[in-house]
Amino acid sequence: MSHDHDHHHDHDHSELSETELRVRALETILTEKGYVEPAALDAIIQAYETKIGPHNGARVVAKAWTDPAFKQALLEDGSKAIGTLGHVSRVGDHLVVVENTPERHNMVVCTLCSCYPWEMLGLPPVWYKAAPYRSRAVKDPRGVLADFDVSLPKDMEIRVWDSTAETRFLVLPMRPAGTEGWSEEQLAELVTRDSMIGTGFPKAPGAPS
Amino acid sequence: MNGVHDMGGMDGFGKVEPEPNEPMFHEEWESRVLAMVRAMGAAGAFNIDTSRFYRETLPPHVYLSSSYYKKWFLGLEEMLIEKGYLTREEVAAGHAMQPGKALKHGKFDLGQVERIMVRGKFARPAPAPAKFNVGDRVRAKNIHPTTHTRLPRYVRGHVGIVELNHGCHVFPDSAAMERGENPQWLYTVVFEGRDLWGADGDPTLKVSIDAFEPYLDPA
Numbered sequence: 001m002s003h004d005h006d007h008h009h010d011h012d013h014s015e016l017s018e019t020e021l022r023v024r025a026l027e028t029i030l031t032e033k034g035y036v037e038p039a040a041l042d043a044i045i046q047a048y049e050t051k052i053g054p055h056n057g058a059r060v061v062a063k064a065w066t067d068p069a070f071k072q073a074l075l076e077d078g079s080k081a082i083g084t085l086g087h088v089s090r091v092g093d094h095l096v097v098v099e100n101t102p103e104r105h106n107m108v109v110c111t112l113c114s115c116y117p118w119e120m121l122g123l124p125p126v127w128y129k130a131a132p133y134r135s136r137a138v139k140d141p142r143g144v145l146a147d148f149d150v151s152l153p154k155d156m157e158i159r160v161w162d163s164t165a166e167t168r169f170l171v172l173p174m175r176p177a178g179t180e181g182w183s184e185e186q187l188a189e190l191v192t193r194d195s196m197i198g199t200g201f202p203k204a205p206g207a208p209s
Numbered sequence: 210m211n212g213v214h215d216m217g218g219m220d221g222f223g224k225v226e227p228e229p230n231e232p233m234f235h236e237e238w239e240s241r242v243l244a245m246v247r248a249m250g251a252a253g254a255f256n257i258d259t260s261r262f263y264r265e266t267l268p269p270h271v272y273l274s275s276s277y278y279k280k281w282f283l284g285l286e287e288m289l290i291e292k293g294y295l296t297r298e299e300v301a302a303g304h305a306m307q308p309g310k311a312l313k314h315g316k317f318d319l320g321q322v323e324r325i326m327v328r329g330k331f332a333r334p335a336p337a338p339a340k341f342n343v344g345d346r347v348r349a350k351n352i353h354p355t356t357h358t359r360l361p362r363y364v365r366g367h368v369g370i371v372e373l374n375h376g377c378h379v380f381p382d383s384a385a386m387e388r389g390e391n392p393q394w395l396y397t398v399v400f401e402g403r404d405l406w407g408a409d410g411d412p413t414l415k416v417s418i419d420a421f422e423p424y425l426d427p428a
Contacts, residue, residue: 023242024238044244049233125228135219138405156413159416
């Protein structure tokens, strides 16, 4: 939990923002009416803060980079292939993995809301859910990539996947050159969250982390 | 519905601005809202499509000027009031004033947290054979329902190619309005960027959506 904002509300309830007051009131009502147990809400938050995150997706990508049979299975049925990995078992139905190649770059957006593969990447960043990305990704993806300081060769096909149903998409980025013989664990360190959305590339070997 | 949430292709929202530190939550209340939405959904108060619809129906100026979790909160509060789980008087008072309404799956307690960490299943048995095959040309219907739909405006009327068949899934347009799951075939349909955005568009661009069968006509 982030407590680095400089509010002083803990000492004086009158300084709570209107939204904080309303959210607290709603939780009080839901609790008093017997709908939810506050400890269960705490547990949900803790699970999101500790269990899900891009480390899950990074391990899947690193395995695909080192194990051709797994990669094949992953591209055929993402959910099923990930289900065979004991340590990344929380993915649900219908994860589709799309592969970047020298000819094609993939990028994922949800223009209608914020659909995102939480189990693989954690909760989405603010920019993914905000209007600039949602509005422009399908029309001007190269312009969006420029906002991330990413540029692609002019003739490279760019494929944008608008996540408009419950299918979720994960980009399988290209393995960085100069990583021959690296272990899955080493490779996973190079896989960034943005490289699995398509708004970035994996880190280069030897680059500062 | 043709709401402001349907943003694909709109101009004027400015640059994408990644945050350098990216906290998971910017305020503690955001995490409580996330948890309440997940919990009440899991308890059976509403489905995911209904919760999206309530966010979409926020007045456009509210939608555009509210932070992400504020939209979730406003949608949740209104949805729970309209479905009879609480009253406006209770919201105003900040306390329960009458007994709760029965939840489909009962109270959300600690024992249920684990199951909501796995994504739900939306695939359903097929009520009829698929109308389209991979490789077929299809036209997105020019429809403008005032209720919930997952057919974005920017593809309506355009021709694309069926690239994947995902099987039958819960149909959001029905589920959101609580008219049943009404499972429909779901396809990934890919469009040429220039078909969508005109001759000045990026010639290397292809855009796909996931389209339910009722959104499509043969082309």
